[in-house]
Amino acid sequence: MEAVKGIKKGNDAECDTVKRQIEDVEGAVLKLSDTNDQLMKDLEESTPSLNKVVSAEAEKSRQTQRKRVAEQARRDSQEIGQLQFEVQNIQYVMLKLGDEKKSKGKSRFSGKTVVLLRDFIRSGKKSSSKKHKKGCFCGCSKPSTTE
Structure with missing residues (x-):
């Protein structure tokens, strides 16, 4: 029981880590979006209109602005x-957690357990060492040769 609690705590810690990473990514995306918006505003403000005469100093300023934006x-x-x-x-961590969850569900009842249970039900006792012979496909039985 303690091992199960340890596993759950481990999964909770991984989920918390993933949540923190997602929050960090969201914050960074918002920051980048704000920065790009500000750069676009700066670029629009620095672009001279077609009717104005561009001086050498203004052209130099515009080139500097372009370099900064680039x-x-x-x-x-x-x-x-x-x-x-x-x-x-x-995404890798989430897939890994999903795979662990699936594998835990499958490991409860493995194929060997089902075979042992079927053998136990048929014979009434546990006989893992003896091999159970299958009957004919059509359902008929062969006469025993030990008589």
Whole structure:
């Protein structure tokens, strides 16, 4: 009974870890979304209109802004890649937990147990050492040769 409680505590700890990872990923996605929104606003504000004459200083400022936006986009892409990796790890943990749950359900009654139970019911006693001979397919029986 204590072993079962230990297993349940282990599964609870893994579930808590997965929940924390999911919360971290959600927070990071929100942060990236906000950053991208801010960058888009900055880019729209820095784009000169078609009617204005662009000075050399304004052009230099715009180039600097573009470089900054490109660098931020590169960093955001790296973070998104890391988040995708974390999501894959979470999916792996969830699949592993699901497989453990399935295997626990199947291990309760294995095929050998069913065969032993069938033999016990047929003979009325436990006879795992003797092999039970199957009868004919059609249901008829052969006469015994030990007479």
